[in-house]
Amino acid sequence: MSETGTNGGNIDDPETTTINIRVTERQLAEIDAVWKEEGYTSRSEFLRHAIRDATDHPGASREILASIATEEYAMRNGESEAVSREEVVDLIDDDA
Incomplete structure (x- = not known):
């Protein structure tokens, strides 16, 4: 997951930090299917959106x-x- 950044995925954006996460092969396949189906431009964009949802709306159990x-x-x-x-x-x- 090397492509990160809030400005169109720009890895040189000083506002972003690269993180590494471990997921199962099944989770990765699900992530890949969803981000493509939903029209995201990358895994990173999809995961940033998911993280925003989780942190901006923690009441969504x-x-x-x-x-x-x-x-x-x-x-x-x-x-x-x-x-x-x-x-x-x-x-x-x-x-x-």
């Missing part, structure tokens, strides 16, 4: 995220209908 993922899966399979942003915010606020 695994339970809430699992619930969101379950609903997304149901929607994609025609088993559920979309909910509004307000409904999602209410769900998060009620759980926090």
Whole structure:
């Protein structure tokens, strides 16, 4: 994971620091599938976004995220209908 940086992945950006992490082969395959599917330009961009979500929204528990993922899966399979942003915010606020 050598490509880092907040300014378009610029590794010379003085505001960034390179870190090394260990993940399983399965996790790496999942990361690679998701960042490409979601339109990120690199693994690093995807992981920076994930870290921002985790640090900016620490109240988003695994339970809430699992619930969101379950609903997304149901929607994609025609088993559920979309909910509004307000409904999602209410769900998060009620759980926090």
